[in-house]
Amino acid sequence: xxxxxxxxxxxxxxxxxxxxxxxxxxxxxxxxxxxxxxxxxxxxxxxxxxxxxxxxxxxxxxxxxxxxxxxxxxxxxxxxxxxxxxxxxxxxxxxxxxxxxxxxxxxxxxxxxxxxxxxxxxxxxxxxxxxxxxxxxxxxxxxxxxxxxxxxxxxxxxxxxxxxxxxxxxxxxxxxxxxxxxxxxxxxxxxxxxxxxxxxxxxxxxxxxxxxxxxxxxxxxxxxxxxxxxxxxxxxxxxxxxxxxxxxxxxxxxxxxxxxxxxxxxxxxxxxxxxxxxxxxxxxxxxxxxxxxxxxxxxxxxxxxxxxxxxxxxxxxxxxxxxxxxxxxxxxxxxxxxxxxxxxxxxxxxxxxxxxxxxxxxxxxxxxxxxxxxxxxxxxxxxxxxxxxxxxxxxxxxxxxxxxxxxxxxxxxxxxxxxxxxxxxxxxxxxxxxxxxxxxxxxxxxxxxxxxxxxxxxxxxxxxxxxxxxxxxxxxxxxxxxxxxxxxxxxxxxxxxxxxxxxx
Numbered sequence: 001x002x003x004x005x006x007x008x009x010x011x012x013x014x015x016x017x018x019x020x021x022x023x024x025x026x027x028x029x030x031x032x033x034x035x036x037x038x039x040x041x042x043x044x045x046x047x048x049x050x051x052x053x054x055x056x057x058x059x060x061x062x063x064x065x066x067x068x069x070x071x072x073x074x075x076x077x078x079x080x081x082x083x084x085x086x087x088x089x090x091x092x093x094x095x096x097x098x099x100x101x102x103x104x105x106x107x108x109x110x111x112x113x114x115x116x117x118x119x120x121x122x123x124x125x126x127x128x129x130x131x132x133x134x135x136x137x138x139x140x141x142x143x144x145x146x147x148x149x150x151x152x153x154x155x156x157x158x159x160x161x162x163x164x165x166x167x168x169x170x171x172x173x174x175x176x177x178x179x180x181x182x183x184x185x186x187x188x189x190x191x192x193x194x195x196x197x198x199x200x201x202x203x204x205x206x207x208x209x210x211x212x213x214x215x216x217x218x219x220x221x222x223x224x225x226x227x228x229x230x231x232x233x234x235x236x237x238x239x240x241x242x243x244x245x246x247x248x249x250x251x252x253x254x255x256x257x258x259x260x261x262x263x264x265x266x267x268x269x270x271x272x273x274x275x276x277x278x279x280x281x282x283x284x285x286x287x288x289x290x291x292x293x294x295x296x297x298x299x300x301x302x303x304x305x306x307x308x309x310x311x312x313x314x315x316x317x318x319x320x321x322x323x324x325x326x327x328x329x330x331x332x333x334x335x336x337x338x339x340x341x342x343x344x345x346x347x348x349x350x351x352x353x354x355x356x357x358x359x360x361x362x363x364x365x366x367x368x369x370x371x372x373x374x375x376x377x378x379x380x381x382x383x384x385x386x387x388x389x390x391x392x393x394x395x396x397x398x399x400x401x402x403x404x405x406x407x408x409x410x411x412x413x414x415x416x417x418x419x420x421x422x423x424x425x426x427x428x429x430x431x432x433x434x435x436x437x438x439x440x441x442x443x444x445x446x447x448x449x450x451x452x453x454x455x456x457x458x459x460x461x462x463x464x465x466x467x468x469x470x471x472x473x474x475x476x477x478x479x480x481x482x483x484x485x486x487x488x489x490x491x492x493x494x495x496x497x498x499x500x501x502x503x504x
Contacts, residue, residue, distance in 0.1 A: 002039060003387045006380035009035040010414050013371070017457075018474040024457060028367035032374035039378040048377025053369035058326050059460045060365045063115060064358050065329035067468070069314070070119045071354040072336045075298035078307045079123050087128060094134055094203055098142060098196030101125050102189050105143040109150040113325075114454060114461030116318060117147050122468040134199050136469040141480040142192045144462055148454030149184040149487055152177060152447045158412075161421035162446050166429055166439035173443045176500035180448065180491040187487045298350075300340050310335060361467035365460050372416065372458060381415050392431075398504050400432040401445040405492040405501060408449030409485060413456045421446065437502055445501045448491040451484040 009031060016027040036045045073079060090096035104124060108117040121143045129139050152159050154170040163170040300307070314332040317323055337347050375381045396403060404425070412420050429442040455462055457473060466473050495501035 002378065002380050002383035005035050005039050005378075006375065006384045009374075009380070013457075014477070017472075018477055020472065020474055024463075024473040025364050025367045028364070028457065029370045032371045036374040036378055039374075039380065041374070041378050044377070045374065049370050049373035052373030052376065053366055056365055056369045056372075056460070058324065060362045061326040062329060063361050063365060063460060063464050065326060065333045066115060066119055067357050067361060067464070068351070068354050069329050069333045069336060070123050071357060072333065072340065072350060073307060073311060074123055075296070075350065075353075076300040076303065076307055076336075076340050077298075078304060078311065082124050086124065092132070093196075094132065094199035095193060095196030097125070097128060097132070097134065098138055098199060099189065099192050101139055101142045102146050102192035105146040106150060106185060106188070109147045110153065113318065114147050114151070114459070115464055116315070118143055118461055118465040118468065122465065126469055133203055136471050137475050137479050138195050138199060140465050140469050140471050140476045141483065142188070142195065144455055144465060144476070144480055145191065145451060145484055145487065146185070146188045147461075148451035148484060149181070149188050149491075151450040151454055152181060158417055158421065158447045158450050158453070159443075161417055162425060162443040165421045165425050166443050168440050168443060172440045173447065176440075176498075177444050177447070177491070177495060179498050180494040180500075183494045184451065184487045184491045187490055191483050191487075303340055306339060307336065310339075357468065361464050364457075364463040364467060368458055368460070368463065375415065376419075381419050384414075397431070397435040398437075398502075400428060400435065401437050401441050401501050402492065402496060402503050404428050404432075404442055405445035405448045405488075405495070408446050409452040409488050410449075412449050412453035414458075416458055417453065441500070441502055444495060445492065448495065448501075449488050451487045451491075452481070455480050455484055 012035075013027050013031045016022040016031060017024050022030065033045065036048070041048065086097075086100060090100050101121065105117060105121045108120045122139070125139055126136065128134075129136050151157070152174060154160070154174045159170050159173050163173055310332060314328055317328050318325060337350060341347050341350055392400070392403060407424075407428075408420070411424065425442065425446050428446075429437075429439050432442050433439070453459065455477060457463065462476075463473075465471075466476050492501065496503045
């Protein structure tokens with residue numbers, strides 16, 4: 001019964017968010033609660049959920065202060081030169097911009113931390129996507145896919161967990177998988193390029209020149225002045241758009257009108273609900289909406305070097321791991337506020353300005369605690385895992401490594417890495433040892449499902465990504481899940497071909 005309830009709960013949850021019958025936060029709370037009651041948890045549900053929320057509290061604190069810190073850095077103009085550089089390199093070509101997103105995500109993902117990667121990528125690239133009318137779902141898909149593929153690095157969580165669970169060296173897991181990783185990354189870049197070509201076909205090469213700004217920019221009244229959004233975006237806004245947009249709504253041209261017969265809100269491509277399921281405004285876009293506006297009052301050009309040094313220091317401490325991540329961002333945020341906004345009213349205004357972004361992601365993290373608590377507390381996770389192990393026939397023993405690679409995709413999506421690597425992998429590895437399959441080979445197979453795992457609603461980093469980009473989680477899943485499965489399957493096949501994962 002627990003097995004049936006567990007899988008049914010996961011299916012219902014996915015259906016609710018992908019068909020948009022419920023918001024992800026509501027689905028994370030209501031669906032597990034109902035199934036927990038059916039499982040006989042009764043009043044014990046409260047204790048299960050609170051225990052899970054307690055384990056998520058440090059993550060929520062990390063995300064809260066990380067969002068605030070990078071939001072402050074955006075406001076004061078730290079990332080403006082980077083965005084301008086990216087625009088110069090990629091020009092007005094959406095295909096190059098999407099490929100650049102994948103390259104940036106890959107470079108930042110080398111630190112092994114998904115949250116940091118998504119914050120940096122969103123801070124740098126989301127303003128460009130909004131400015132050019134590109135779909136933010138493409139950004140979340142590319143960033144999530146690339147980060148998930150690189151999540152198998154030895155200093156990342158999955159490889160370290162698999163090595164610890166099977167008492168082997170992490171390098172014995174990772175190094176033989178380098179060919180698989182290379183192929184996986186090439187697929188990620190290939191998917192990025194094809195999605196970029198689709199955006200190019202939809203939008204064309206957006207005009208974004210000084211001449212365009214001079215001929216199109218109206219007076220400084222109304223929408224504001226500064227850098228023009230280009231002729232196509234002006235046409236999408238009815239031909240009356242302002243210079244530099246001051247809100248995501250204006251940025252996406254949602255005031256009416258069409259461009260080449262296509263709605264500027266993305267209808268007919270990814271749907272109007274791509275951007276937060278609303279009109280394109282919201283917590284994620286708010287953080288980046290005034291990016292590159294040369295007239296915004298929060299700019300602190302005289303402190304750009306201080307802010308750069310502070311940010312580098314924060315990132316170095318994060319990589320070294322000498323202090324808890326949440327505390328590092330707490331201190332960084334406090335210092336950034338004190339130096340850039342010394343007056344009490346300014347500090348309060350900045351905190352309030354970033355509150356929507358913070359509430360959106362932190363509420364999702366704590367709501368995920370309900371799903372985690374019910375899965376663990378009722379015993380559904382253990383029952384689902386035991387059932388899967390039991391249904392594998394003895395005749396499939398020689399193929400247990402490949403089977404583990406396939407199972408790692410759905411299992412790490414529906415449960416935490418801890419539950420899979422410390423609960424299921426040792427059982428599978430013990431069974432595989434009877435057929436001459438080594439623990440290292442089983443560990444390698446177990447990590448290839450990480451591109452799929454990183455898209456799970458149980459992963460706080462992906463909740464951070466979709467919240468910052470103001471993208472509906474269901475829309476993200478529609479675009480990314482099948483691509484993630486293709487990448488993971490390709491990594492498994494390459495591992496088998498180069499004989500680091502046995503097959504038969």
